[in-house]
Amino acid sequence: MKNEYDVIIVGGGITGAGTARDCAMRGLRVLLIERHDIAAGATGRNHGLLHSGARYAVTDPESASECIRENQILRNIASHCVDQTEGLFITLPEDDLNYQATFVDSCRNAGIQAEIIDPKEALRLEPSVNPDIIGAVKVPDGSVDPFRLCAANMLDAKLHGAQVLLYTEVTEFIKDGNTIKGVRTYNTQTKRKGAYYASVVVNASGIWGHHVAEMAGVHIGMFPAKGSLLIFAHRVNDVVINRCRKPANADILVPGDTVCIIGTTSDRIPFEACDDLHVEPDEVNLLIEEGAKLAPSLANTRILRAFAGVRPLVSADNDPTGRSISRGTVCLDHEVRDGVGGFVSITGGKLTTYRLMAEEATDLVCRKLHIDKTCETAVTPLPGSEGKSFREVAERIWENPTTIQKATVGRLGSGAARMKDNSVLEQSLICECEEVSVGEINSAIERLDVSSLTDLRRRTRVGMGTCQGELCACRAAGLLVKAHDCVEREREDIRDFMTERWKGMYPIGWGDALREAEYTQWVYKHVLGV
Amino acid sequence: MKFDTIIIGGGLAGLTAGISLQQAGIHTAIISSGQNALHFFSGIFESSETCRERLIRLFSTAGIRVQDIPGYHLMPMGTFREAGLSLEDVASFPEKKIAERALIVNFMGFHDFFSSFLAEGLEKEGTACRIRFIRLPEMEHLRQSPSEMRSVNIARVLDECWEKAVADIRVLHKDEDLIILPQVFGLKDASVPEKIASALPAHVVFVGTMPPSVPGIRTQMKLKRRFEVLGGTFLMGDEVTSAALHEGVVSSVTTRNLDSVRLFADHFILASGGYFSKGLVATPNRIVEPLFGLDVFQASDRNQWYRTDFFQDQPYMDFGVRTDTSLHALKDGVPMKNLYAIGSVLGNTRKDDFGTAAGLAVSTAFAVADAIKESQKEQLP
Incomplete structure (x- = not known):
């Protein structure tokens, strides 16, 4: 039959991408369907924290031990996405220092190396930390670039034969009695309908999985918990800073690339709100206030933008914040649970544990297909991470790598070697804030399914820096025009891109952010005539 | 001083x-x-x-040529807007079909001139383009x-x-009746x-690029030279650090570069610009005028400062220093006797009388200059 696969995965976030990779590596014929772009949901809307598991050690030991195992695996298989920063759990004068002992014990029980250090030592390790701390514990937290991680999984899935359809919505399940046989789809860009068949459909759609399951006639009691975060324009800290207390609001500060991120809040929201999240002024105030307790200099650091994501939690009780719900993996075989054959949901979990989630889902798919293949994703490096250190990779490609070339290797890992050529024209910068060159953009357009500026941003960091696209959006659009030969679409694209950038700017629209915004709004409207 | x-x-x-x-012999310093x-x-x-004729005269004495041709301006992204008074550098045409065939020439690797957008915009209106x-x-x-x-x-x-660029363009030119170049000539x-x-x-026009604006910088250099x-x-590259105020009168200011020297004057004009130029500074809770602590018209709730659509006019752009009808700046509700506010520091608070943007800058500048000239005359014995 045409359009027939072993497995169809619905959702192009990290869970879907990881599952597609695992299935494809085990030899299945895989189709992944995503209604927007890769990493467009919760995958791209979090701290980018590579959990050591310490945060859950006391309240959710199962998640904690999953996290530390996966943490160590990702350091190897996704080295080009991971920054091995280490983490601190600090106790402030207002916190109960007795919690520290419980915390350290729980960490050790979960297999997390947790070392109590002198507050002075903590200050030496991380000079930005609040000097008033009365206690500090060192743990193996890290930071991870979720966009890069998702793109690398997607790329590897494709290298193993998986097919990927972006901007494609599942509109309906094709059923034979109580068994799912496939999906009907609608491509929002080409406006074309399609039908695809498979023995198993995996629902890996995050919070939207609630709706996907309903379409299949299954109810998963999901719990949309919105979390808001702020990005600061400087990398204030080099070590992840957490509060050593029960998980609460705004108690994690994570360095990532050139910035750092404080978060989160946690509020239950209606399902309808998941597609259009706004960060409220109260949330912004709270994040700044609490953030400054972790690192006082945040109070005077420029904020780049505010954003929010929705955790795909599965309801366990009536906790209105969702903080007490397990962050562990939920893998549901709907044939057993609901009598709907050929349908699996994989949800819950965390960015850090995506690979394990993918493994569980793939194991279940394989059992259903009577295939006996072991999972190899824990030991096989992702594309970009096969090489050695960044410096070695850079030096193998360029004799004397410039800072821009080093930035490129930082993003692409060994994949940087595939950059087309090194002519001066290709080295010219499009995005000055993030040092993204013409060559890197062209290479992303060529290899990574880019159809818009926002897609390009997720794959290259274009427009993520201090100017938030003011300088680079039109330049990058020029390159997209060259590749796709469609000016009209790019005009619309620039408008969408700037609107999306603005959405994260106005909640923190004061100081330098408003200066930048005034300039940008003036230039786009009155000078360029966009 | x-x-x-x-x-x-x-x-x-x-x-x-x-x-x-x-021009009226009033000795002036610009910081x-x-x-x-x-x-x-x-x-x-x-x-x-409101200030059209005077603007043209003043600019022409500074050697800056302006034009006022009915029709359309061609914008850098290939869109058109209704023509108005502009520098002669701005590409202007009587209608949107600007030529039969146009040759658009750019410099290799210059990403701030949007040739493909220009071409598409022009082709939509009937001008065939070659880049x-x-x-x-x-x-x-x-x-x-x-x-x-x-x-x-x-x-x-x-x-x-x-001249070398011109020689290359001559080689590229075939039968086009129009040549379009980026505004990067004649700084x-x-x-x-x-x-x-x-x-x-062929007929040649120059179309704008991503800032910095070459004609804008040239204009600034020429106006500065004329003033001098x-x-x-x-006083180039200097900033006011403090001001001496007493009973609604500014007597002197100090600057960063001349820190021990007080600069005295009979009149002061605040032309410090909007947010970008730091004439207005937004804190998380309110918008302030940082030099004199003047009254700023604004919405008190930060939620009211913005619209969610990036391309709509934003309320924060309306905020600015409050003045009386003759542009004396207000402090604590009272007009300062010898301090005026002009240009973007006013935001759109005086839009109805003086317009917006460059029009606002020029018309408020003339109005305040006139007021100061009048008061100087009155002081003569």
Whole structure:
């Protein structure tokens, strides 16, 4: 039959991408369907924290031990996405220092190396930390670039034969009695309908999985918990800073690339709100206030933008914040649970544990297909991470790598070697804030399914820096025009891109952010005539 | 040091006021931090109806030519807007079909000139377009640093070798009746664009690039020179650090570069610009005027400062220093006796009387210059 696969995965976030990779590596014929772009949901809307598991050690030991195992695996298989920063759990004068002992014990029980250090030592390790701390514990937290991680999984899935359809919505399940046989789809860009068949459909759609399951006639009691975060324009800290207390609001500060991120809040929201999240002024105030307790200099650091994501939690009780719900993996075989054959949901979990989630889902798919293949994703490096250190990779490609070339290797890992050529024209910068060159953009357009500026941003960091696209959006659009030969679409694209950038700017629209915004709004409207 | 008038801010408003006052023999100093909105000037004077004739006269004495042709301006992204008073640099046409065939020429690797958008916009209106690139050896050193291929850097190179670019363009030109070039010519010498036009066998127009704006910077240099030729004192790269205020009168200011010297004047004009120029500073809770602590018209709730649509007019742009009808700035609800506010620091608070943007800058500058001239006359015995 045409359009027939072993497995169809619905959702192009990290869970879907990881599952597609695992299935494809085990030899299945895989189709992944995503209604927007890769990493467009919760995958791209979090701290980018590579959990050591310490945060859950006391309240959710199962998640904690999953996290530390996966943490160590990702350091190897996704080295080009991971920054091995280490983490601190600090106790402030207002916190109960007795919690520290419980915390350290729980960490050790979960297999997390947790070392109590002198507050002075903590200050030496991380000079930005609040000097008033009365206690500090060192743990193996890290930071991870979720966009890069998702793109690398997607790329590897494709290298193993998986097919990927972006901007494609599942509109309906094709059923034979109580068994799912496939999906009907609608491509929002080409406006074309399609039908695809498979023995198993995996629902890996995050919070939207609630709706996907309903379409299949299954109810998963999901719990949309919105979390808001702020990005600061400087990398204030080099070590992840957490509060050593029960998980609460705004108690994690994570360095990532050139910035750092404080978060989160946690509020239950209606399902309808998941597609259009706004960060409220109260949330912004709270994040700044609490953030400054972790690192006082945040109070005077420029904020780049505010954003929010929705955790795909599965309801366990009536906790209105969702903080007490397990962050562990939920893998549901709907044939057993609901009598709907050929349908699996994989949800819950965390960015850090995506690979394990993918493994569980793939194991279940394989059992259903009577295939006996072991999972190899824990030991096989992702594309970009096969090489050695960044410096070695850079030096193998360029004799004397410039800072821009080093930035490129930082993003692409060994994949940087595939950059087309090194002519001066290709080295010219499009995005000055993030040092993204013409060559890197062209290479992303060529290899990574880019159809818009926002897609390009997720794959290259274009427009993520201090100017938030003011300088680079039109330049990058020029390159997209060259590749796709469609000016009209790019005009619309620039408008969408700037609107999306603005959405994260106005909640923190004061100081330098408003200066930048005034300039940008003036230039786009009155000078360029966009 | 004593002046008749001190102007804080060396952008379009400050320079226009300064020139008008110097022309009347009123000794004026301008304190300029350096960058101002002329660096991203589109060349179009928004809402300049009230001051049109005076603006043309003042600019022509400074050697800046403006035009006022009915029709349309061609914008850098290939869109059109209704023509108004503008610098002569701005490409203007009687109708949207601007030619039968146009040749658009850009410099290789210059990403701040949007040739493909221009072509699409023009083809929609019936002008067939061909895009070609040129590469001059003189420009290659710019590429050594990947962020140097920007308008002003290119313009500096072209100031020395524009004839070579013209020679290359001549080779590329076939039968087009129009040649479109980026606005990167004549930074130093305003006559260059005209010379290029006469050296090429078709009508030539120049279309804007991503800022910095070459015509804007040239305009600023010319206005500054005119102000200085008239005897004005231009304090470049300096900032006001403190002001002495007493009973609604400003007596003196100090600056960063002249820290021990107090600068005295009979009149002070605040032309310090909007948010970008730091004439207005937004804190998380309110918007302030940082030098004198003047009253700022604003919405008290931060939620009311913005609209979610990036391309809509934003309420924060309406906020600005409050004044009385004769543009005396208000402090604690009372007009300052010798401190005026002009240009973007007013936001859109005086839109109905003085317009917006460049029109606001020029018309408020004239109004305040006139008021100061009047009061100087009255003081004569």
